[in-house]
Structures are given as structure tokens and as C-alpha cells.
Amino acid sequence: MMRKGWVIFLGLLIVAVGVMYGLNQSSKNRSDRSVTQNNIPKKQIAAQKQLPKGAKVNDWQLKLVNKQHPITTEMTFSKVTVDDKQMDIRIEKPLAAFREAAKQAGYATTLVSAYRSIDYQTKVYQNSITQNEANGMDKSAATKLTQSVIQTPGSSEHHTGLAVDLAGNDAIAKYPGLMAQMDEFKSQQWLIKHAPEFGFVLRYPKDMQSIKQTGIDYESWHFRYVGRTNAKYMTDHHLTLEAYVKQLQTVRK
Ligand SMILES: [Zn+2]
Structure with a gap:
């Protein structure tokens, strides 16, 4: 009778330890996953x-x-x-x-x-547009060409x-x-x-x-x-x- 009780007890103990170990592992997995589930790449x-x-x-x-x-x-x-x-x-x-x-x-x-200075850049910018216009371009084409080579004053x-x-x-x-x-x-x-x-x-x-x-x-x-x-x-x-x-x-x- 006593021996049978011990066997059952040991059996339950092994199951309990196993379950606890399993729970522990799965919670570890969860915390690992929570890092990778975060949207910021490693x-x-x-x-x-x-x-x-x-x-x-x-x-x-x-x-x-x-x-x-x-x-x-x-x-x-x-x-x-x-x-x-x-x-x-x-x-x-x-x-x-x-x-x-x-x-x-x-x-x-x-x-x-x-x-x-912004002031100087403005002069360079305006001179360039004026020069392009003198070369026969209309205002819009002259400005476009200037903007492709000279940064807008302030920028x-x-x-x-x-x-x-x-x-x-x-x-x-x-x-x-x-x-x-x-x-x-x-x-x-x-x-x-x-x-x-x-x-x-x-x-x-x-x-x-x-x-x-x-x-x-x-x-x-x-x-x-x-x-x-x-x-x-x-x-x-x-x-x-x-x-x-x-x-x-x-x-x-
Ligand atoms: Zn530069």
C-alpha cells in the first residue's frame, strides 16, 4: 500500500516538474518573440x-x-x-x-x-536669370534653367x-x-x-x-x-x- 502511494506521488512530481519546465520554456519563447515582433528592425x-x-x-x-x-x-x-x-x-x-x-x-x-549670404545668393540668382533672358529665353525658361544650377536664395x-x-x-x-x-x-x-x-x-x-x-x-x-x-x-x-x-x-x- 505504502509503496504504491510513493509511486503515484513520484509520478505526479515528475508530471508537475515537467509542466513547470514546459511553462517556463514557453514564457521564454514569448519574451523572445516580443523582441522580434516589435516593428523596429534589429x-x-x-x-x-x-x-x-x-x-x-x-x-x-x-x-x-x-x-x-x-x-x-x-x-x-x-x-x-x-x-x-x-x-x-x-x-x-x-x-x-x-x-x-x-x-x-x-x-x-x-x-x-x-x-x-542670402543677399549674395539672391544677386547671383537674379543675375543668372537676367543673363538667360538676355540670351533669348522667356522668364519661365530662364528661371527654370537658373534653378537647375543655382540654389534658391535661403536654401x-x-x-x-x-x-x-x-x-x-x-x-x-x-x-x-x-x-x-x-x-x-x-x-x-x-x-x-x-x-x-x-x-x-x-x-x-x-x-x-x-x-x-x-x-x-x-x-x-x-x-x-x-x-x-x-x-x-x-x-x-x-x-x-x-x-x-x-x-x-x-x-x-
Ligand atoms: Zn557648394
Whole structure:
């Protein structure tokens, strides 16, 4: 009688342990699933975790100016003049280091353009339309042609004082009007490759995804200062400034 009771007891115990183990496993599975059921892809979570510490949308280095984010009043910041071009004083040293490193690598560079005020951009813009009209175009065609080559006043990143048009001397000698093909020169390739080490990014890359985001065709000469940490992150994750700012807005409201 006693032995039979023990057998039943042991039997029940085994069943109970089995059931508890099973429950535990299934709850584990549920919690695993809840991670993957979340709509954010794992890759994106990983990328967001690596967002540079302290980087915020409102940081001066990340000022976004484009057709969707135009400015209406002139920006104010301390300016410095380098090679007859004005720029934000905060990019003077990084730009000098960038150009010096290029020179050491055998590539002397020309600073083609830097800060442009809205006022100046307006004059360039108007002059271009006037010139097109003088060449026989009507107002609408003249404006259209101008808009295809000159940024609308208020929408140019050059207003920030943080953007530079920089070219290898040989590249600018062949393409004085600044052309995408300047990147056929080793000098321009060097600048594009090493810019992030000095806090700059090639602002308008040539792949279609980037062009869609920036709304601007490939420019192998236009570099934008964003700071070294941001530049590294943007390069590692292949982000335009538009995409990066969007990511920061999503994660760090
Ligand atoms: Zn430019």
C-alpha cells in the first residue's frame, strides 16, 4: 500500500516538474518573440544604440539648410577669411588640417567657395536669370534653367558658413566650373575619402538613395563640416545629413 502511494506521488512530481519546465520554456519563447515582433528592425536598433553620445538635432554642426528647410534671415556667427573666402570661424582649424593633410599626401587644393549670404545668393540668382533672358529665353525658361544650377536664395547650405567647395588643383584646372567628373582625379578621391577624419562629409553623394534624400545631384566638391564624431557615424552608416537628422529626431526628441 505504502509503496504504491510513493509511486503515484513520484509520478505526479515528475508530471508537475515537467509542466513547470514546459511553462517556463514557453514564457521564454514569448519574451523572445516580443523582441522580434516589435516593428523596429534589429539592425536599426543596433545603429540607434551607437548614435554618438550627446549628439542633438539642434547642435550647430548639424544645422540643416535645404529646399525643405530654407532660412529667411541671415545667420549670425563669427566669421574668418581664408583665401579671400569667409566661413564660420569654428571650421577654420579643421579645414586647415584637412587641406594640410591633402597637401602632405601630394594634393594641393583650391578653396573655391565657402560662406555665402542670402543677399549674395539672391544677386547671383537674379543675375543668372537676367543673363538667360538676355540670351533669348522667356522668364519661365530662364528661371527654370537658373534653378537647375543655382540654389534658391535661403536654401543654400553655404549660408551656414559650414560648407566649402574644395577641389584638388588639377581637378579644378580641368573643370573650372565645378563638375561631378572632378572625381576622376586622385586628388578629389583623396578629399572624398579622408574628409570624415577632419569632421567633414561629402554632402551630396552620387548614389540614388542619397540624391533622393538630399534633392541635389552628386557634387564631388561640396564638403560640409559636421564634427568628427558625427562624420564618422554618418560615414559608417551611410547617412546623408537629412537621414542623420531624421534619425536623431526619432530617437532623441
Ligand atoms: Zn557648394
